[in-house]
């Protein structure tokens with residue numbers, strides 16, 4: 001049996017791996033550290049609240065985890081213990097159970113169920129004081145919590161600072177793609193914390209190249225991934241600026257080369273990986289769309305699902321879209337604007353639009369879905385429209 005040649009350590013490509021170096025995000029990690037300086041200096045009297053925003057795969061989760069790592073390594077010996085906690089609110093959607101999980105990290109939990117949120121907060125405060133801790137907590141994908149419970153958790157987090165009269169016990173890092181989960185009234189709380197917002201941009205092609213370069217050194221045997229391969233991946237992924245997609249492409253291309261028993265990962269393996277990734281990536285891709293595009297996709301997949309046809313006419317689609325807009329409280333776009341969105345969806349390889357010149361009453365435009373089953377797109381867009 002031949003031993004594997006392509007990978008040196010495949011685990012370095014796994015989504016949960018936290019790399020040592022984070023090219024093009026060092027500044028953001030440092031900004032977090034400096035914002036939390038006051039807490040680290042004086043956890044009794046200071047607490048902090050920071051928001052991290054940025055599109056899919058822009059490194060939000062990574063930046064927050066690098067920061068927590070730093071805290072865990074540096075700050076174990078204070079008189080007041082600094083504890084870190086991380087949760088993904090898409091997984092953990094109930095605020096009281098999140099607070100309970102935080103308590104579990106310091107060896108406590110609520111004695112029984114049926115506590116009101118206020119009681120939970122009071123208990124939380126007293127236990128934290130008793131244990132002499134200040135908790136720095138990351139609430140990742142916070143919008144999912146708001147979709148589930150409304151904006152109250154945000155107010156509670158914000159107000160715990162005021163409620164902790166004797167001593168500060170909680171600082172927070174709140175992550176989401178945008179602030180769209182907040183309506184106008186709730187955005188008021190943001191005005192006071194402008195300087196505490198860290199905004200990550202989508203990665204450029206060169207930045208993705210740098211990120212890939214580091215991973216390749218760790219995960220692949222020397223000389224197995226050439227520059228032309230890396231450059232192609234960076235180019236494909238730069239359309240979204242998404243580092244996760246870039247790393248997934250790299251990983252899958254490596255697997256394909258490995259499986260075939262080849263000794264190099266070539267651009268062709270990347271192209272093949274790109275074709276194989278669609279189903280999951282397309283799901284992710286829906287997150288990149290604006291609401292009108294999502295509603296368009298929802299309407300299209302609904303029609304295709306119900307009619308069992310291959311395609312619908314633009315006119316049918318527009319009618320369905322207008323109805324769906326009503327359902328989601330959106331003003332339907334006029335034709336010209338709508339057509340721009342349709343072209344964007346075509347550009348993203350999600351749908352196709354073909355003009356037929358045959359019909360006797362002039363041209364008809366037919367729209368259909370590419371590659372992904374209507375049912376899957378329907379469920380995914382519906383979920384995204386609900387939860388942002």
Ligand SMILES: Nc1ncnc2c1ncn2[C@@H]1O[C@H](COP(=O)(O)OP(=O)(O)OP(=O)(O)O)[C@@H](O)[C@H]1O
Pocket residue numbers: 014015016017018019021022023024025054055056057058059060061062063177211243244247
């Ligand atoms: N600057 C970077 N250097 C190295 N790896 C990175 C960098 N930025 C992101 N990554 C990697 O890309 C992947 C996606 O990053 P991350 O999970 O932080 O994105 P995100 O902004 O939280 O995305 P989402 O909105 O989908 O949650 C992870 O595997 C992460 O390790």
Ligand SMILES: [Mg+2]
Pocket residue numbers: 060061062140
């Ligand atoms: Mg994330």
